[in-house]
Amino acid sequence: MASNSGSISQGASMATEICSQIASIFSKPTHPYPPPLDLLVTELASVASQNGRVFLYGVGREGLMLKALCMRLFHLGLSAHFIFDMTTPPIAAADLLIASAGPGGFSTVDALCAVARCHGGRVLLLTAQPETGSCVKHANVVAYVAAQTMADDADVAEDAKSRPLLPMGSVYEGALFVLFEMVVYKLGEALGETPDAVRSRHTNLE
DSSP states (O other): OHHHHHHHHHHHHHHHHHHHHHHHHTTSOOTTSOOHHHHHHHHHHHHHHTTOEEEEEOSHHHHHHHHHHHHHHHHTTOEEEETTSTTOOOOOTTOEEEEEOTTSOOHHHHHHHHHHHHTTOEEEEEESOTTTOSGGGGOSEEEEOOOOOTTTHHHHOOSTTOOOSSOTTHHHHHHHHHHHHHHHHHHHHHHTOOHHHHHHTSOOOO
């Protein structure tokens, strides 16, 4: 029983530290970029008011966070599509692409943002490297998430033997999850979506 209590205490302590690290991201200044929560809610509300569609893309764990957001945007009544799904329609004017490149650039994200702009789509880029990243040049607006990614992981872990609780890009990816939950909450308010309406759009094929 004592061992079980110790494991619970350790788990609670680790969870608290992880949540604290992620929470600290949202107290960091983002100037000259607008706060990412405000930016995302404004852009998504604008798309919804124009009956536009939302496209989302990210690689690796960033992509998983964006897939989760895509699901919730659908539940909020938006036409939301994750790129490379077989039912993804063509992007056009009045549509928005939300892409993530935490370290600043990925060849796939660069290419997709360029194609979206070419076809009249608006591009919102999420990144932790807004000044140096290659993807920024394709973005209409930039959401600066001031979190550690693979781009600066080596700088943080100066001691080669150190083992951070949130390695590589985990802080950024965790921050995306929290950010997107806040976006869903605020966007639901802005669109006047009730919890029952949101729940009614969840699949029953489970």
